[in-house]
Amino acid sequence: MMMKRIMFAVLGLVLFSGLTAELKAQQAKQLLGVKHTFALGDSTFLLDGKPLQMISGEMHCARIPREYWRDRMKAAKAMGLNTIGTYVFWNAHEPVQGKYDFSGNNDIAEFVRIAGEEGLWVVMRPSPYVCAEWEFGGYPWWLLKDKTLKVRSRDPKFLDAYKKYINELAKELKPLQVTQGGNILMIQIENEYGSYSNDKVYMDINRKLFREAGFDGVLFTCDGAPQMPAGYLPGYLPAVNGLDNVAEVKELIKRHHNDKGPFYIAEWYPGWFDSWGGNKHHVVSALEKAKKLDEVLAAGISINMYMFHGGTTRDFMNGANFDDKQPYLPQTSSYDYDAPLDEAGNPTEKFRIFREVIQKHLPAGTELPAVPAKRKTIAINNIALNSYSPLFGNIGKPVKNDLPLSFEDLDQAYGIVMYRTKLGKNPSGLLKVKQLRDYATVYVNGKRIGVLDRRLKLDSLNLSEIPSDAVLDIMVENNGRVNYGPYLTDNRHGITEYVSLDGVELKGWEMFKFPFTDLKDFKFSSKSPANAPAFYKGTFNLNETGDTYLDMRAFGKGFVFLNGHNLGKYWEIGPTQTTYIPACWLNKGKNELVVFDQLRSGHKNISTLNGPILDQPRVAASIKSEN
Structure with a gap:
């Protein structure tokens, strides 16, 4: 217990009830601008030479509105976390080859800095393959323009693109490493590679690319237990995913790490994701998971919850699963994940139960911040959709090819x-x-x-x-x-x-392109389209804002824009039947909503609810002609 007290004093994470708000803020900012050492001990991680048990939760900046990043970090502290795990999505940062975007919701460096200001360490997972139920596993689509290029391989064309990206990413993140006074403790190379292949030469190329880019701290890999022999890189920490049996975790890591630790579960699943057409919204027992969390923390094992807060996969960035054993299954835009924080960032019962478990393993006298209040919600009735734009009426110049x-x-x-x-x-x-x-x-x-x-x-x-x-x-x-x-x-x-x-x-084909990056070139009128794919636009005024959820149950399949933000996809087959609207993207005064529907027509209005519908699977009404 004394060792834990020393550890948390070093971190500046012990918040006694008598501390002023100003002093608490000063303690939190000790993580930034002060050089610490971080190393691998035989059984624990070592921060400034003293044991550190990471109690971590995964969040992704691209899935959370930038305006809410700090709010989510504060919620992480309130549950007792001391670390944030996060992927970095290559395709978000290089949407067009050679053009990089680290602004707005893609400002990964600011995401890390905010974590540090809130007293949280970061485990960075740039990989660059992420899986993450994210389009193409995070790889940019333009890699596929060359039919011969092979991702996750020694293909020189792939490695050249990979190297350029990692070097650009490093410019953002190098100063934030713990070795340089930042709060990034360690960096993951590749991601669950053993589930894909077993080329140790390729894995070592990953290591070299990260080192050459300037990532000079601790590097690690992670794999599911059966895949670890194929995916780990000898000499580097092999973390395990999806396993929470204490004895098995320790034995597995020691077997692949010279008979020693430290012991780290890089992905521990308190929930799960949903797929379109799935027969339910995935829910995982909070009590059963809390029992396992208690066992893991009691054993001194570090852990990262995947996810602590999932958020929403907006735009067209949802991925899909497919292999020889299962059909193609695209994932829903809601990434609620049955996580401790729900899709809108509200603490769930799982949050409260996990918090009680974590509290048991903190130094005596540690006071956690209060559980955040549920966010304000609103419901908006009958938003009139009175301006229309049929897709067939917006066909531009075709590309012709045999x-x-x-x-x-x-x-x-x-x-x-x-x-x-x-x-x-x-x-x-x-x-x-x-x-x-x-x-x-x-x-x-x-x-x-x-x-x-x-x-x-x-x-x-x-x-x-x-x-x-x-x-x-x-x-x-x-x-x-x-x-x-x-x-x-x-x-x-x-x-x-x-x-x-x-x-x-x-x-003899003509091909008409509709990338839907924005809607500025679509022509709208008051004439309602019949039985055709179309956009439905409406405006509405608000005196107050709050989180809300579009009720999509009367619509077929498509996506939604609100005030220029692409909120993601909807599909009548569910199980998700709502589209989350964050309050920060609503205006007091005038708002504009545009819904694209390729299956149903004749929409005249739409409403929002003050809560989500995540568990209502349905059979599509018809796949035949409406005419």
């Missing part, structure tokens, strides 16, 4: 591509899209005749009674590139091979 081109060949990252060709005389038979990625609505002469869905291995439908010279449109949406497993290298999107009718390949 064969269909993928998103990557069209230099498009996300969104939708409309593929158009003209059918011949008396067309009929099986229309088949070979290697559809991922979801398509099919139109003949502007009328929808069905949908195709990679999830369901539905890549074809029968055409009959079709007039000669009919126009065929196949509207293909990227539902999220695979983020985990062996198919990372097979991730090109759109129509990636060919389209055939009655066994004959169709040619």
Whole structure:
């Protein structure tokens, strides 16, 4: 117990009830601007030569509005955490090759600094592969423009792009390492590599790239228990994921680390993510997990909760799972994760139970900050949607090619591509899209005749009674590139091979690009579209703001923009049926909402709720024509 008291005095994390707010702030800022040492002991981490047990929670700056970063850090302190674990998403920081973005919600350095100001250490996981239920596992889509390039390999083209990115990232993060007076304790190289391959030469190249970029502190790897032999790098700390049996954790790490620790669970799962079409919202027992947390902390093992706060995967950045044992499963935009902090940052019962467990393992007399209050919510009834923009009315200049081109060949990252060709005389038979990625609505002469869905291995439908010279449109949406497993290298999107009718390949294609990076070029009018994919726009005024949740149960499939922010995707199949709106993105006064729906039409209004609907799976109403 005396050793723990010394440890927390060094950290400046012991908050006695008599301390003034000013003194508490001074203690917190001791983590920044003061050089500490951080090293691996035989059984524990050593901070300034004294044992440190990291009690950590994972959060990602891209999933949390920048305005709420400090709020979430304060909540972490209130639960008793002393460390934040965080991934860095390469595709968020280099959306276009050679153009880097570390501003706004991508300001990872500021995220780290705020953690330090709030008295929190950071374990940085730039990897650059992250998995994380994030589009392409964090890799930028433009790597796929070269069909021959292989990610997670010794491919020189991949390593060249990787090196340039890591060097740019290092410029942001090097000064924040503990070796240079910052609060980043250690850096992860690669991520669960043993689940993908076992090339130790490639792993050592990762190490060299990080060192050459200027990451001079402790490096580590992490893997699931069965994959650790393939994924660890000899001589570097091998952390374990998904395991919370104390004896097994210690034995496994010692086996791969010269019969010693320290012992670190890099990903401990108090919850889980949801996928579109899943039969439920994942919920994990707080009491069962609290018991395991108690055992782990009592054994002196350091731990990182994945996730402490998930937040929301906005824009088009959700990933997908797919391998030979399971169908393609894109993940929901809500990343609530049944975490201690919910999607909107509110403490849950799991938060309170975990806090009680952690409190037991802190030095006697330690006073944690109060549990944060639930955030204010509002409900907005009947927002009128009275301005419309049909997608077919906004078709621009096409790209023409004999064969269909993928998103990557069209230099498009996300969104939708409309593929158009003209059918011949008396067309009929099986229309088949070979290697559809991922979801398509099919139109003949502007009328929808069905949908195709990679999830369901539905890549074809029968055409009959079709007039000669009919126009065929196949509207293909990227539902999220695979983020985990062996198919990372097979991730090109759109129509990636060919389209055939009655066994004959169709040619002579026009392709219309809809990346939806913004909506400024779409033309709106008061004429409501019938049975067609369209945007529905409305404005509303507020006297007060608060967190709220769009009720999407009357809508089909699409995404939502609010005041210029892409809030993410919705889909009637659930289980998520709401879209979270953070209060900080609402205005007192006028607000603008735009909903795109590719399946249902005729929308006249939409409302918001003061709480989420995360557990309402539904069967899609129909995959046939509405006409």
